[in-house]
Amino acid sequence: MDIVDRGSVKDVDQQQFTAAFSEFLKKTGKLDVPSGNWADIIKLGIHKQMAPVDPDWYYTRCASMARFLYLRRTGVGAFTRVYGGLKHKGVRPSHFQRGSRSVVRKCLQSLEKAKIIEKHASGGRVLSTLGRRNMDTIAKQVAEKLARQAQQQQQQQ
Template sequence: MSTPRIANVFTVDPAELIESLAEKLKTYSEINPPLESKYWKTSCAKEFPPEDSELFWFIRSASLLRKLAIKQNLGVRRLRKIYSSNQKKGHNPSHSRPAAGKIIRRCLQQLEKAGLVNTIEGIGRKLTPEGQSLIDKVAHELHRAKSGE
């Protein structure tokens, strides 16, 4: 199978895209993990917070950008469902629990300050042209590096 000519969010490996986007987001001064975020769990179903909370913050922000590029107009409630996890209950059946809304909301607010995401009243959040351009540039760089090998 030949590699596609167009590089976008759909044609590159999601893990590589999120990792590269996280590195790009570190250059934005508006995107910083809050000091108290090292104590936050990502869901009520989780036992412990992430080991590296600073790295997690940039990875979650990059992942949110990718989700918004794939599915336009997502709100915090829908994103909580997307990032949900199963709660372990011993011998009892596990149940799905939504992700922490505060983390998602704070990431989206920082992405909005950086000019990458826009809020549409009553609908949710949407990528701005700058946000779409950033994702396309990173995808193009990954595609070029992969095809150059």
């Protein structure tokens, strides 16, 4: 199975791609992270009890949203459903709650400023050609890394 020939985000593991693309976003410095104390104390939804533990959560969320936009055109409302979860209500039954609209908007605005996504004429956001090219490049690097690791494991056995 030759994974290296494929250069698409759909062909690699989503967790490894998201981690690699978030590192890319952090290294390039093009992503505009909201300043101040906002990013340190915000909750990612009403269903969450604490703020994110990872200090680079913003880059990870933006990378995840960019990957989702690679697959389909969506807007803020759809992202709130994607990043929602169950709100625990003690002894009462849990219910689904949507994610934070503010975080979704800020991430989309940052990705737009970095020219990775753009607004679609009929609503929602879509990946730009630059964003698609960057994501395909990162996906190919992740696929090559996985292929090298698989070769090394076969050689060790």
